[in-house]
Amino acid sequence: MPSCPCCWTPSAAPWARSSPDRLQRASAPHPVTRQPNRRNADTAPWMRTPRPNPDERCYGDPNRTRRSFHDGVRAMHTRSIYQSSAFDTVLDLDPFRNAVGEAVVNLDVRARDPESFRGALRGQAAGDVHVLTVAAAAHSVHRTESLIRGAAQHYFKFSLIEAGTGMIVQDGRETTLRAGDMTFYDTDRPYSLICEDDTRMSIVMFPKDLLALPSDRLARMTATRLGTDSPVGSLVRPYLASLSGQVRDLDAHTARRLSRTAVDMVATLVEEGMGAAASSSAHESLRSRVLGYIDENLASPELSPPAIAAAHYISVRHLHALFNDQGTTVSTVIRNRRLERCYDELIDPRGVDRSVTSIALANGFVDAAHFSRTFRAHYGVPPSGIRPTRG
Numbered sequence: 004m005p006s007c008p009c010c011w012t013p014s015a016a017p018w019a020r021s022s023p024d025r026l027q028r029a030s031a032p033h034p035v036t037r038q039p040n041r042r043n044a045d046t047a048p049w050m051r052t053p054r055p056n057p058d059e060r061c062y063g064d065p066n067r068t069r070r071s072f073h074d075g076v077r078a079m080h081t082r083s084i085y086q087s088s089a090f091d092t093v094l095d096l097d098p099f100r101n102a103v104g105e106a107v108v109n110l111d112v113r114a115r116d117p118e119s120f121r122g123a124l125r126g127q128a129a130g131d132v133h134v135l136t137v138a139a140a141a142h143s144v145h146r147t148e149s150l151i152r153g154a155a156q157h158y159f160k161f162s163l164i165e166a167g168t169g170m171i172v173q174d175g176r177e178t179t180l181r182a183g184d185m186t187f188y189d190t191d192r193p194y195s196l197i198c199e200d201d202t203r204m205s206i207v208m209f210p211k212d213l214l215a216l217p218s219d220r221l222a223r224m225t226a227t228r229l230g231t232d233s234p235v236g237s238l239v240r241p242y243l244a245s246l247s248g249q250v251r252d253l254d255a256h257t258a259r260r261l262s263r264t265a266v267d268m269v270a271t272l273v274e275e276g277m278g279a280a281a282s283s284s285a286h287e288s289l290r291s292r293v294l295g296y297i298d299e300n301l302a303s304p305e306l307s308p309p310a311i312a313a314a315h316y317i318s319v320r321h322l323h324a325l326f327n328d329q330g331t332t333v334s335t336v337i338r339n340r341r342l343e344r345c346y347d348e349l350i351d352p353r354g355v356d357r358s359v360t361s362i363a364l365a366n367g368f369v370d371a372a373h374f375s376r377t378f379r380a381h382y383g384v385p386p387s388g389i390r391p392t393r394g
Contacts, residue, residue: 096120099139106135107208108156108190111145127250129262130346130382131210136247138166138203145195157330159221160208161187161269163243167202171195173226185229185236187273191330194226205247209266211329212336215294216270217287218329220277230272239268255350255389289315290325294336301341304369308333341366342381345374352391359386 094102099122100112106124114120120142126135162171164180171178171186173194180186188194189211214221230236246265250258296314300306311333312322326333348354348362363374363386378386 093121093123096122096142099124103137103144107133107160107206108146108158109150109154111147111150112142113145114140114142116141125251126206126247127253127258129250129255129259130343132213132259132262132266133206133208134243134247134250134258134262134265135206136203137206139198139201141198141200141202143195143197146190146193148193151191151193156190157211158190158208159187159211159214160190160206161185161243162196163205163240165203165205165244167198167200167204169196169198169202171226172197174222176226178226178228180228183240184231185239185272186226187229187269188225189222192225205243207243207247207262207265207269209269210339212331212339213266214270214273215290215329216274216277221273224273224276227276229276233272233275235268235272235275239272242268254352255391256352259347259350286325289317293322293325293333297337297340301337301344301367302365304367306337306367337367338377339381341368342378345378345386346382346389349386350389350391355391359390362386 096112096114096117099120100110102124103110103112106126120140122137122139122142124135124137126133163185164182166182168182169180171180171188171194173188173192178186188196190208191211230239243265246261250262253261293311293315296311297306308319308322312319315322322333326336344366345362345368348357348366349359354362359375360371363371368374368377375386378384382389
């Protein structure tokens with residue numbers, strides 16, 4: 004593969020080698036715009052609640068000429084992928100590229116016709132789970148090696164195609180996607196998502212450690228079609244489509260709970276695709292017991308790898324091996340689950356009178372300043388920044 008990710012030739016991408024006519028080469032390559040993956044609701048425009056006048060904000064570049072939703076629709080002669088209730092603003096290619104980088108992970112976004120391209124997105128981050136709807140003209144997005152090295156972001160992305168057709172490419176697999184199809188992919192490895200015509204999709208992105216499944220089996224599920232004819236798939240489709248379209252209209256506490264439900268549903272769908280063998284081994288059974296033990300004892304400052312190993316009559320080395328194949332550590336799991344529980348309690352309006360310090364101490368943190376630094380590093384906002392206002 005050529006060193007330059009913008010060299011869009013049949014030899015540069017596996018989907019182009021096998022299907023050279025699927026997407027024409029871009030008229031001019033676009034430089035990769037690397038955006039910091041902002042999680043701060045004060046800096047990431049796509050995460051903001053709608054303003055009374057939707058034209059006051061243009062995603063990606065506030066200095067560009069603002070294009071109202073209806074003007075954008077008329078300019079594109081757009082069909083049903085755009086709905087006036089769903090999007091505030093329709094974007095040209097450059098601000099769309101920037102907005103995508105702010106909303107999910109850094110991506111190289113290209114369009115078949117850069118001058119006439121239009122796209123829009125709307126979504127919300129509920130802690131470290133991100134739910135959004137994207138609608139755009141024909142385009143492709145690429146997660147390249149250089150982008151991964153520049154900003155390691157350990158997430159899975161799950162996508163539901165609501166309208167249009169395309170292809171997902173990762174780990175040597177390429178799968179055609181049509182309306183109603185679902186797939187998932189790993190942001191730690193290169194992938195391409197090619198949308199061959201006007202496309203609308205719902206996306207949920209979440210930390211990889213929320214999917215407590217074997218990493219080797221997960222790697223075999225990326226870029227495959229999930230839940231095509233299954234009862235689980237028939238439940239996931241309408242739930243995710245409805246949630247992605249309405250998540251920004253929900254209060255933070257409700258959005259958080261419903262987004263975590265979406266992750267649980269995705270995990271069930273992926274596990275179904277793996278088959279019964281995914282959870283039948285003694286290794287997986289032990290890891291599930293360890294995770295349950297961690298959740299039950301998060302409030303204890305004494306929770307540590309040696310204590311967990313002793314409670315399960317295994318060595319610390321064996322304990323670490325349970326999580327190494329998922330690309331994480333026991334200490335990271337403990338920290339992240341404590342942070343998740345603190346986040347849930349901080350946004351709960353029923354606990355508005357509890358102090359940040361008391362919530363941190365109740366969930367196993369021993370120092371308020373350390374908790375605040377860790378929380379900001381993980382979520383991009385200080386603990387006080389997500390608290391509901393007193394009614």
